[in-house]
Amino acid sequence: MSRQEKSIVRSLMVSLRDLYCGTSKKLSVSRNVICSKCSCSGCKGSGVKLVKVYYYGLVVQPCNECRGTGERETMSNNCCPGCKGDKVVQEKKIVEVHVEQGMKNGQMITFPGEGNQAPKTDSGDIVVVLVQWSHPKFQRMGDNLAVEHTLSLTEALSGFQFALTHLDGRKFLIETNPVEIVKPDSYKTVNDEGMPVHKKPDMKGKLEDLRNEEIKIKQAQAPEVYDEDDYMHRAAEMCSQQ
Numbered sequence: 605m606s607r608q609e610k611s612i613v614r615s616l617m618v619s620l621r622d623l624y625c626g627t628s629k630k631l632s633v634s635r636n637v638i639c640s641k642c643s644c645s646g647c648k649g650s651g652v653k654l655v656k657v658y659y660y661g662l663v664v665q666p667c668n669e670c671r672g673t674g675e676r677e678t679m680s681n682n683c684c685p686g687c688k689g690d691k692v693v694q695e696k697k698i699v700e701v702h703v704e705q706g707m708k709n710g711q712m713i714t715f716p717g718e719g720n721q722a723p724k725t726d727s728g729d730i731v732v733v734l735v736q737w738s739h740p741k742f743q744r745m746g747d748n749l750a751v752e753h754t755l756s757l758t759e760a761l762s763g764f765q766f767a768l769t770h771l772d773g774r775k776f777l778i779e780t781n782p783v784e785i786v787k788p789d790s791y792k793t794v795n796d797e798g799m800p801v802h803k804k805p806d807m808k809g810k811l812e813d814l815r816n817e818e819i820k821i822k823q824a825q826a827p828e829v830y831d832e833d834d835y836m837h838r839a840a841e842m843c844s845q846q
């Protein structure tokens with residue numbers, strides 16, 4: 605057997621939280637399987653069998669039960685009540701998809717040989733493509749995560765702190781130095797809080813240490829448009845009033 609049936613490709617919707625924490629999901633896939641009523645049970649319709657031969661090990665040989673035809677001798681195929689001569693029937697296959705920490709949108713997970721079957725052909729694969737729906741708060745950029753947070757002018761000028769709930773439900777504090785002035789559209793980076801790195805072989809078991817997170821701090825929209833010099837001027841004004 606050298607030909608292989610085409611792969612069955614199915615998409616699986618996952619959340620960013622699923623990719624962050626890892627999860628398992630069951631997916632029902634309909635596939636063709638060899639009809640058991642008219643196919644040889646010895647070789648499951650393939651016509652060949654793997655036989656253990658002394659000295660040579662496992663050798664492919666024509667099936668002795670059906671003499672290589674793959675068919676059940678007592679059954680006339682045209683009137684098989686199971687498949688009506690198609691030699692295959694449809695069935696639902698449940699595959700359990702292990703979504704590992706750090707996997708990405710568009711990543712493919714292959715289940716070799718679990719797809720369509722056909723007589724005298726290698727079984728096809730089932731390929732599951734992960735499709736991540738967008739998260740209302742977090743945005744993924746490679747192994748980094750970005751969060752947009754809007755500050756009031758007072759917070760931008762005199763420091764701020766807020767509790768951020770992470771994808772796994774954990775809360776942690778984001779804060780600035782009280783004397784730090786935050787400019788509009790600036791970034792604050794929190795190390796080790798981004799996405800886990802998927803299958804980094806030399807960094808196993810240290811996923812937490814590999815996370816990076818960028819917190820994008822957005823200035824609240826001021827009533828009028830001002831340029832950066834004006835902004836710094838207002839900052840100086842506010843500081844002198846205190």
Ligand SMILES: [Zn+2]
Nearest residue numbers: 644647667670
């Ligand atoms: Zn057979």
Ligand SMILES: [Zn+2]
Nearest residue numbers: 639642684687
């Ligand atoms: Zn049949």
